[in-house]
Amino acid sequence: MENAFISPYRDDIVISWPELHRDTRLLCRALMDRGPFKGIIAIARGGLIPAALVARELEIRLLDTICASSYEAASDDGQGAQIMRTEVKILKGVEHDGEGYLLIDDLVDTGATARMIRKLLPKAFFATLYAKPMGREVVDLCVKEFRQDKWVYFPWDIDYTFVPPLKKNCQVDAG
Numbered sequence: 001m002e003n004a005f006i007s008p009y010r011d012d013i014v015i016s017w018p019e020l021h022r023d024t025r026l027l028c029r030a031l032m033d034r035g036p037f038k039g040i041i042a043i044a045r046g047g048l049i050p051a052a053l054v055a056r057e058l059e060i061r062l063l064d065t066i067c068a069s070s071y072e073a074a075s076d077d078g079q080g081a082q083i084m085r086t087e088v089k090i091l092k093g094v095e096h097d098g099e100g101y102l103l104i105d106d107l108v109d110t111g112a113t114a115r116m117i118r119k120l121l122p123k124a125f126f127a128t129l130y131a132k133p134m135g136r137e138v139v140d141l142c143v144k145e146f147r148q149d150k151w152v153y154f155p156w157d158i159d160y161t162f163v164p165p166l167k168k169n170c171q172v173d174a175g
């Protein structure tokens, strides 16, 4: 077909700051019935900003972190190669089993990070803003669920830049 329009869009989700804030407040409303919590443990780095907002809403002043780093490796499940997070390293943990604590992360995706941290803190209440199917069962609560093939862009991953009007661009191109 001549001049077929090929959409440049991939199936991504871009989360804005106001949306992230609103979703975190929704999470807090659900968490109100689950507490009280002794403190919050943020999974760094993605959990740090949601954890700070949750701490404000629930008036929790004891905050700690678990610092995790994951590595990607290609795996082939017969339907094509996929990038999988296979190895999760804990750079800093905590010295208890999580009883009475609230664990916060921004996203559970493949669930590799959450599974590793679940083992370390089996008694913590685990909440994330967003979840994909592969990891959903590992966490106790989330606000929104996305399909596994959606890529979630958080506000700290993106930037707003000026784009000139389309017609102006075309005039420049035409000389």
Ligand SMILES: O=P(O)(O)OC[C@H]1O[C@H](OP(=O)(O)OP(=O)(O)O)[C@H](O)[C@@H]1O
Residues within 6 Å of the ligand: 043, 044, 045, 046, 047, 068, 069, 070, 085, 105, 106, 107, 108, 109, 110, 111, 112, 113, 114, 135
């Ligand atoms: O379910 P998974 O497939 O393990 O993915 C989820 C993890 O990935 C992100 O962290 P990331 O590894 O990107 O590190 P960062 O938060 O330090 O950016 C996110 O904050 C979760 O911790």
